[in-house]
Structures are given as structure tokens and as C-alpha cells.
Amino acid sequence: MQEDLDGAGVLESQLGHDQQPKPLWQGKAMRVAVVAGPDPGHSFPAIALCQRFLAAGDAPTLLTGVEWIDTARAVGVDAVELLGLDATEDDDDLDDGAKLHRRAARMAVLNAPQLQAMTLDLVVSDVITACGGMAAELLGIPWVELNPHPLYRPSKGLPPLGSGLAPGTGIRGRLRDATMRALTARSWRAGLRQRSEARVGIGLPASDPGPLRRLIATLPALEVPRPDWPAEAIVVGPLHFEPTEQVLPIPPGSGPVVMVAPSTATTGTRGMAETALDALGSLGARVVVSRLNGSDLTVPPWAVVGLGRQDALLAEADLAICGGGHGMVAKSLLAGVPLVVVPGGGDQWEIANRVARQGSGRLVRPLTGEALAEAAGEVLATPSYRDAARRAAAGAAGVADPVRVCHEALVSAR
Template identity: 30%
Template structure:
């Protein structure tokens, strides 16, 4: 049995996959602690891990960031993403380091395995010289040869003009992230560390081991992924729900539906229903489909009457829903996309900001999704995209190919295998 400290940013899209890995490690007999915000301590305790709550780090509620971080409003776009990076991810890292070092003083660990966006993980590992692995619920898509800069949602270009485009955009991207790299170096000094040679693209990931959700096949073709990166598919453990999520009262309508089932979700981050949920309901109201909307844990009930072919619930259990789903309409949240593909479900993706334009671009490039190229699509574009995906079998065939790759990578069990191997090698 080993002592393992994991870290998880207190967001649903990060905590749930890391919880699944923690649960698998507990099942194998390891003593697992998880450093996370108080809103998720019970969830980790439910799978047998020992939660360690943020103390020096300013804890927050993902339903209202601005209470803790006044500059973080419910705004969208690149400028707000920069604020999020500066205030939340970089800004809390020195205090995270303080908490983690205190936890190690009280009870040393054998391995630190962290959420890439919990930057205090990196700083604590450097202070202690302890074995360190990244467990990434987000896509590992670093900059590389032959692809445009990450964050723009552009597919690879072709020909001399395309290569020139990517070179110009790459230079602009490097100049843009230089400011954030300087902010990172200042943050290191606040955490009691000397400057290093890391760039803003590389600071989040362990140079020893990266265990990443997803697969090589979801990325563009490339040959420059480091050898220490291990893809493990979908980090979802459907058996960890305690108790199992209840089916909504209208579930028989789904189970018996002869019309195609279209699942609509905006995930757990940007959840304003006017972005995607309401336009999708309008778009599909007169289509011969059954629309199943999952609002998530942050969205209030929808006002007004629903179209007759729509069913809405805060949460709809994916193990029951996705095997019956013909297409998922989504904002491109990585966890939901992976679960859809794991069930061979093609997608319509409205990726607005953060990593979602990149997810939409890649799935559209592969042919498993229609990329709407906006986070706020018009109803007519959603309607046309759903018709295209449901009528062209190539979308489901591509989703099934990618899903088979994801399923074959082993998920949480493979993640635990890699972490155990890293423990053995380190000791």
C-alpha cells in the first residue's frame, strides 16, 4: 500500500474524473488523500479517499466565481479567459503550495498526482523533490509541428500559404503567452521558487508522467507527443455513483421512443441556457426527434412551456441515456464528449471558449461531429447540423472508431496502473 496525494480543482469537470481514479486506487488498497475545495470533499470521501480541504488557498463556489474573484464575471471570450488564468489558476497557486506542504509535513506521501490546473501541485513537488504525476481530465494537446496554435480552434492548414498562416499565428501566439509566462515566473517567486525555463504551455504538466484522458486518435496527426504521456481514454467510472442517479419520471418516453433521441447539454462551465439549450429546443421543436436536455447542477429550471418533443432534467444518467442517443448537441465539454464517443454517439458541437473550440475543431476534422464554430449558434444552424449527423452514417461510423480506441485504452484502471508503475520506478 502506498500513500498518494491527489489534487483536484473544485470544478465538476475536473473533480469527477479525478474522483474516479482516486476510487480505483482506493479499491487497490492505497491510502489516497485528495486536496480539493470543500464543495467536493464529500464526493471524494464517498469513494474512500481522505479529503484535504483548501485552507490557505481561497476556496470558491464554481456557481459564483465573482464572490471570491471579483474580476471573474459570467463573461465569455478571450479577455475573460485571461482573467480566469491570472486570478484563479495562477493566483491561487502559492497558497495551494502552502496547503500541500503543510499536508506533507503532517503526513508524508509517496506520490503526488495532480490536476494540471492545480498549479500548486507542481510547486509543491519542486519544493519536496517528490515523485510527481499529472492526472489530466482535460485534453493534452500541446503546441506542435504542423498544427496551428492551440486555442484558436483552427484545423491544420494545407500547402505553402497554410504553413505560412500557421507560422504567423504561432509567432503571435507565442508573443501573447509571453505575458502569462512572465506572470507564472512571478508566481513561482511568490511560492518560494526560483525562475525556471518553462513556457506557459508546459507549466501545467509533470515532466515525469502525464496520465491523460482521451486518446492519440482524437488529436491531429502528429509525432511529437513526449514518451512520458499516457492516454487512458474516458476517466469515468459509471459504478461510482453513490447512490446510483435516479432516472427522471419521464424516462419511459426515452426507453420506448421510436424517434431518434437527441441529447442537449451545455456541460458544467458556461451554463447560460440562451447560448445553446434554448436555441436547440427551438431548432428541434418541429423535428421528428425526442430531445433530452440535461441542465446540469448550475442551471435553474427553464421558464415557460417546453416543446412537446422535449424532456428536461437537471441530470440524466449517461449509462442509461447514451446507448439510446442518436446525436449529442453539446458545448464541447471534454468529459461529455468522451462519454458520447465511448458510446459511439456522434456530435454537434458549439464550442465557445476555453478548450472547447479545439475540441470542436478536432472532432469536426475527424468527421465525428459537425463543428458549429460558435458557442452561440442560431437555431437554423443547429437544426441543419442535427439533420446532417442523423442522416449521414459516416458520422456514427467515425464516432464508433474513435470510441473503440477510447474503450481500448483502459480508463481508470489503466490510469491506476500507470501511477503504480511510476511509484515502483520512483522507489
């Protein structure tokens, strides 16, 4: 089990994907639309994928929120507004199924005309921005799903995702997992019914045929082996995009460099930056707080706060403290940097527990200054955490190329 989590065992044993070079789609540039909502955890991987398509000679267009259109265009990615992101009176945001499926159906109809005008070969739709896949179906265009995190579909061999639990072992462990799956299955079935109703409402068949491929943009170390891995799901490695070229300075001194990256998600733990600045001074650390919204904190002389390239900071860091969002966790592990994870809601609890089980970091919850300082001190003083992070980084050598996967999917579809 540990070998599967640390390296490419998940890929080799469950995916078996041929990574030999393949020709481009029919020998010409592929015209592809990449659809993702404005949350940085989804829009940034979409921009990164567009950059990969461009590097391969393809012609991508990004559809996302208006706040990231200029950012995408600044790095050479054609970008247009994803229509319908604002809620209407008919949207029920208190119902996650309605928010995901009914709004997706409405947005699919709104965006279909501009997608049709692009004369596309392929649509890539973010997993929670489901309108892209629905619009592609309406237009008869092949489509691929982008998961900017591990595969979160239910499995008959795993506890419910989001529980943070490792798969149960023995009779009691398997019974625990089966009981938990039964308790959550009703919600899953309700979501499928809502999706079917939304599809029928815009003229699609009730049964969802699904995408040609699911791009699982994570590290093998963050995946969990399952007996029912979908044949169409391919691990392609994390997709990271830096929204700035600015590089934050490292505070002077000789203490360990600690990068703090508060969550960008609305479900993230609040007050992490403030707590870190209060707690880490006792460690003699040099702290850099990386935030999209810049600095409005009181900053001690041994700290820097602002917007800067996180890859550059991680190249210097001895430790990363973050909220458990997949993007920051995967970015840290790719750099071989161990973690202290302070998870909020959503999938952050699941990711944080996977990090802890893999051995590359500590989980802190609830957040207190004392707990954060103790966890940071232990990770900095214990080489096994960095060793585990480096093993996780090494596993990236076995992932597939997402652009090649898309080209091969089109070949197989025709």
C-alpha cells in the same frame, strides 16, 4: 492522418508505452493525493481517477472544492477541502497568468501542511490546479500532472491550440502555422516568466522541472499527431464520473432519442437547452436535457429535463448535443454516439473542430434554432457520423492504465 485520429496510431507511433502488467508500488498500497479545482470538468475526472486508484488497492485522497467533497465521499473516496480557492485582494483574475501561477503558489503554501501530514508517495495535480505540483515540490514528493483533455502544450508542428485549425500542409499552410505560432509565443513566454516569479516567491527554483508524467485523459481520436510529443505524456483515456445514480426516463414514442447536455463551463454557450427544446420538436425527436442544476424550463411532452446519469442516457441515445467540453464529447464518443457541438469559449472551439474533422459530428456556431435543427437532422440521417463515433470509441482499446502509469513513474523515480 485519419487512421491516427480514429484509432491508436497516435499511441503506437508516438508513445510506445509498455502496457504489460506491472507490480504495485513496492508491493504495497500507494498513498496518493489528487488535487483538482471545483469545476466539474476537472473535479469529476479527479474523482474518477481516485476511484481507479481505490480499485487497484491504493489509498487516494482528493483535494477539491467543498461543493464536491460529500459527492466524493458518497462513492468511497476520501476527500478534503482544497484551501485557498477563494480569490483574495491580491489576486488579479483579469490576468490569466496571474490567476494560474500566483494563486497556485499561494495555494501551494496553504495546502502543503495537510499534504505533508498524509505521508504521501505521490501527488497527482490537475493541469490548471497547479498548486498541487508546486506543493509536492516544496515537500519533495514526486508528482504527476492530470490533463482531463487532450495535450494542450504548444508544438512546433501545430497551429496554436485554440485556433481549431488543422495542421497546415504545403508551403503556405506551414507558413500560416509558423506565423500564428510567432504571434502567440509572446503570451506563452510571459506565462513562463510569471510561473518562474511565482515559484521563486515561495522558495522554489525559477526553472520548473515539470512532472514525472503527464496523464492525457482523452481518446486518441481527439488527439492530433505532433512531431514533438513529450516523452512523459501518456494517453490514458477519458476519466468519467457520474455525480448521481438517478436515471432520467426516455420520453415515450418511436422518434430518435436526442440527449442535450449544456456546458457546465462559465465560457459555455448560453441558452442551448432552451433553443434545443424550441427547435427539435420538428424532427419528431424524444429529447432528454441533462443538467447539473435540474429543471427550470418549460418542458414539452416529448422532452425530459433534469439531473441523471449521462452514461445511461447515452446507451439509449441516437444523437448528443453538447457545448464542446471535453468530458461530454469524450463520453459521447466512447458510447459510439455522434454529436452536434455548439462550442463556447475556452477549449470548446478546439474540441468541436477536432470532432468535425474526425467525422463524428457537426459544429454549430452561432447558435440558432434553425441551424441546430438542420445539423441534428443531418447527423441523424447520415450513418457516417455514427460510424466515425464508433471508430473513435474503438481507439480507447489502445490507451494506457493511468494507475499503472503512476506506479511505473514512482519506480523510475526511485
